[in-house]
Amino acid sequence: MQYPSPNILLALLHCPLCSPSRLLTDPTTLRCGHTVCSSHITSDSCPVPCCSSTPSNFTPVIPTSSRVAFFPATSESHDHTNSTEPGERRIDVRVRKLVELVKNAAEDCAEQRDLLVDTYSDSEDDSDSEQHEPLGLPSSSSSAARPVTPVSGLSGSIDTSSPASSSSRPRKRRRRRRHTSNSRLPDFHPSGPGDASLAEFDKNLITELTCEICFMLFYQPVTTPCQHSFCSKCLQRSLDHSMLCPICRVELPGFAYFHEHPHNKVILALLLKAYPESYDTRGQAIVAEERDARLDTPIFVCQLSFPGMPTLLHFFEPRYRLMLRRCLEAPTPTFGMITPPRAAPVAGLGVDAGADFGTMLEIRSVQMLPDGRSMVETWGTHRFRILERGSLDGYMIGRVERIDDYEDLFDDWESEIEENADSSSSASSSSSSASGHAPPPPPPQHLLSRIMSNLSQPPSPTNPPLSTAALLQTCHTFLEQLRAGTAPWVVQRLNHTYGPQPPDEDPDAFSFWMGMVLPIDEHEKAKLLPIKSARLRLRMVVGWIEQLNSNWWFSSGCIVI
Structure with missing residues (x-):
């Protein structure tokens, strides 16, 4: 298994403003997604030149074929970042932990690499000396027969044959092993430590790159003003329930603050460099989940609506906020609506009497509000009948069938019924006067009855x-x-x-x-x-x-x- 190299990841954790370049110190993540040392921050504007940001997907990704007129919420007049002085900037704890983790792993990697180099050099020197020394002779006799060889490049000549020079560098002696075809020296990994150390580093790195809400690998990470990072989808669903940070419980700015909030560039770069395949798989799983959520018909339990009529709705519950975003991202932005259950049960039907039929609504326009609520204008398209009910993330889904009108031929049927009724009444009057028996029943009317x-x-x-x-x-x-x-x-x-x-x-x-x-x-x-x-x-x-x-x-x- 191939583990990420700390030396490669260390280059991604340098401050873009420090000269010469160095690792981030007391990092702070700005609203634009850049992370810099807190000492460089003098105002609320980003000090990074040529700042470019990729906005998060807080706003639903509406297909181009959709006819919905979407109006995002406007940000509030005051900026949330102005409430904190530049000298009191919070520290991005997640990025600081990542810097310490990768730095320590790179240092351990360098120490083990030096130790491994020394071990190899010692073992090679020992092997060469033992091959040239005659068996049974002391090392002093062999050294006496060697010529004096000066070593250039130093301040003076050093006699390598002297005992002092031979003991000037201590060597680690290891027991000799007989090398066979199955036994060899361990491989040298210049990019990192051994497999055990790399496995431990990989485990700790995944822990730091895990979202605190879904407990999975970050996907499109977003950092809040309180310097806590979450997946953009996870933070969005958390804000549906509460405007407090899921970790520190600090009140976050309005929902509109995160509509154009970019991703954390440092965390995103680490994810794409260390775990590109896992990150791509995570994104595919989220897309598949959103697609599967749109396979079944979402049903909004609110009020009565009929085809061909406008209906203005107010979405404020967290479950229906999520349903609305999923509907907007569908090629056809529609959902069904039925009446709520009866307050009093109906004999034989219970409280769900009449709730099996509803109207399919097409979304015409959406006006987002700063706190995440929305005003939705819809239009009734057709009726449906619920065949099977279910629940997804708190809201109702179902398998439905469309209801259309039959060709209206009841004028002919009823005229025929009137003629049959007139003929039967005249026949019954004549037969009753003749025989005194009761008139025969009218012709059966199974469908009309x-x-x-x-x-x-x-x-x-x-x-x-x-x-x-x-x-x-x-x-x-x-x-x-x-x-x-x-x-x-x-x-x-x-x-x-x-x-x-x-x-x-x-x-x-x-x-x-x-x-x-x-x-x-x-x-x-x-x-x-x-x-x-x-x-x-x-x-x-x-x-x-x-x-x-x-x-x-x-x-x-x-x-x-």
């Missing part, structure tokens, strides 16, 4: 169904009564909230708009979502209007309840 089950007055021979034009006219009459019996600003507010009134040529949109305008309970309105016919929705709306008319009494200029 199932869809009309929620209507207060289903069609019958005595209660013939109204035509589509008559249903629309009933709705318009009710709207005129509202305009005449209430203040004009109420109707204007309804038009502004739910959009302009659709024309009669579009009964699908008009049925939903009319149902939203009616002042009835939202869970009752939600019964329009599963109906796949505009005519049947209008019949249900007319039924609600009749109930309201029975409870209200319209007089000139007012409504009496």
Whole structure:
């Protein structure tokens, strides 16, 4: 296994302002991402010439094909860094620990390298002397036979044959080993110490390059004003819950402060140099996690909405902040919305009655606020039914199916029902007068009876169904009564909230708009979502209007309840 070399990493920890270049001393990381010695800081501006920064991904990466108009939050008027005097700058503890760790490892590397060089030189000198000395003779006889050889390059000549000169440099004697094919001297590593020391250094380095929130390798590290570093995604999710630093609990600046906050250049350089493959794998895992989070449909449990209507939402909960960012980074920025559970359970259905159907909303614009909240403008596109529910990071996800209207042929069906009802009534009257038996039951209406089950007055021979034009006219009459019996600003507010009134040529949109305008309970309105016919929705709306008319009494200029 190949471990990172301390000597190579040491060059990345030099101060860019010190001359001559030296290691960082009391390092401080600025907002631009540069880390310098604290003694160079005289103002809040970056002293590094040609300062270039890479902004973090606090702002969602919206695809170019998206039609969302995104407006980032504006920073507050005062700068958070002005609250600290230059002489009272905090020290980046993480970078200081990295400097000490790499420096000590490089020194140990140099000591072991020198020791290894001495050991090799001694072993080679011993081998040469033993090969030239005759066996059984003392070393003095061999030294007496050697000529005197002066060593040049020093202040004087040194007699290498004298005993004093031979003992001028102490040598480490090692026991002789018989070298075989399987035994050899250990390999020389000029770039670092042995494998055990490198393994220990690698372990300590990974510990210092680990985020304190996710306990994984840093990815796009960001340093806060209190000089603590985290992954940009981890810090972003932490700020969703609290504006305090996860380590020292110091209050951090507003959410907008980190929108253009660059990465810590020193930590990022160490990551890319020491663990390039692990860093790339970490990034791929984050991208895969974000992609998998967008595979299932996110569902916002908030209020009722219908297709073709604008809906303005306020996102402030941490789980829905995360959901919104993931939706914005998707090719199609949409999410589903359903009504919250009922306060009181319904017999046989519980509190989740009517919560299986909702409306898919398309994000049109997002206005970010300085504290991380956002105002989101959406538009209803289509209805859906939840087939399977789940949870991801605190918010609901589900597998849904789209709901579309059938081709509206109910006019022909109901005319046929009326003819069958008339013929059956005439036949029953004649047969009853002749035989005295009860009339036969009307023809079966399986589909209509199932869809009309929620209507207060289903069609019958005595209660013939109204035509589509008559249903629309009933709705318009009710709207005129509202305009005449209430203040004009109420109707204007309804038009502004739910959009302009659709024309009669579009009964699908008009049925939903009319149902939203009616002042009835939202869970009752939600019964329009599963109906796949505009005519049947209008019949249900007319039924609600009749109930309201029975409870209200319209007089000139007012409504009496």
